[in-house]
Each structure stands twice: as C-alpha cells, then as structure tokens.
Amino acid sequence: MTLPRDEDSALRHWSARLIQALQILDLEVDHEKIVEVAEESRKAVGPHADAISAFIVGFAAGTAATNGRKSTQEAVHAASDKVMELCEHGESGGPDEKGWAKRAQ
Structure with a gap:
C-alpha cells in the first residue's frame, strides 16, 4: 500500500510530534x-x-523488543503479519482455534 503524499507527510509530522512528546526518540514507524x-x-x-x-500491534512489538526477542522493526512486522492473517478470517478463527498453539510473538 502506498499512501498519498499529503497523508504520508501529515502522518510523519504527527508521528514525530508523538515520538518527541512520549520520549521514544529511536522509534521508526512504518x-x-x-x-x-x-x-x-x-x-x-x-x-x-x-x-x-x-x-495491540504496538503493544506486542514493544513487548517483544523490550524483552530482546526481536528488533522493534521485526516485532512490528511480525505482529502486523499476524493481524493480517487473522483479518483473512474476520471474527472467526484465532489463538483459541485449532492450529494456533505456540504461534504467539
């Protein structure tokens, strides 16, 4: 997905403001x-x-990165990919369904 230039610019500006205000200066946002x-x-x-x-993607990524299991970028992509996989099934399917054991972050 490619964001329109104006929207991308606005999101980058907003992200920079949030990152500075929350003092997480080394964060890169995809x-x-x-x-x-x-x-x-x-x-x-x-x-x-x-x-x-x-x-939840942010929380999962933060938890994985804080525990040293993954870099922040890797953790965001892993969590995002998991959400996209769940979206394929809508409200059905999920961690409690057969085949989801041991697939957490």
Missing part, C-alpha cells in the same frame, strides 16, 4: 504497514477494530 493493518481490521471486523489492532 506508516504504510500500520495503516494497512488498520484498514484490513476495520474491513474484517468493524469500525473500531482499526484502532484496537494498531494498539
């Missing part, structure tokens, strides 16, 4: 990936699944 996750979540589940999915 805007296109997060927007893709949000859009697919909204389509698969409903209008507020986008925000919840983006938050």
Whole structure:
C-alpha cells in the first residue's frame, strides 16, 4: 500500500510530534504497514477494530523488543503479519482455534 503524499507527510509530522512528546526518540514507524493493518481490521471486523489492532500491534512489538526477542522493526512486522492473517478470517478463527498453539510473538 502506498499512501498519498499529503497523508504520508501529515502522518510523519504527527508521528514525530508523538515520538518527541512520549520520549521514544529511536522509534521508526512504518506508516504504510500500520495503516494497512488498520484498514484490513476495520474491513474484517468493524469500525473500531482499526484502532484496537494498531494498539495491540504496538503493544506486542514493544513487548517483544523490550524483552530482546526481536528488533522493534521485526516485532512490528511480525505482529502486523499476524493481524493480517487473522483479518483473512474476520471474527472467526484465532489463538483459541485449532492450529494456533505456540504461534504467539
């Protein structure tokens, strides 16, 4: 997915403001990936699944990176890919379904 130039610029500016305000200065944000996750979540589940999915991807990535298991970028992509996989099934399927054991971050 490629974001329009104006939107990409606005998201980069907003991200820079948030990163500075929250003092997480070494964070790099893959805007296109997060927007893709949000859009697919909204389509698969409903209008507020986008925000919840983006938050959970960030939380999962932060946890994985903090524990030294993955770099931040690797953790974001792994969590995002997992969300995209879940979006393929909408509200059905998930960690409690057969075949999901031991697939967490």
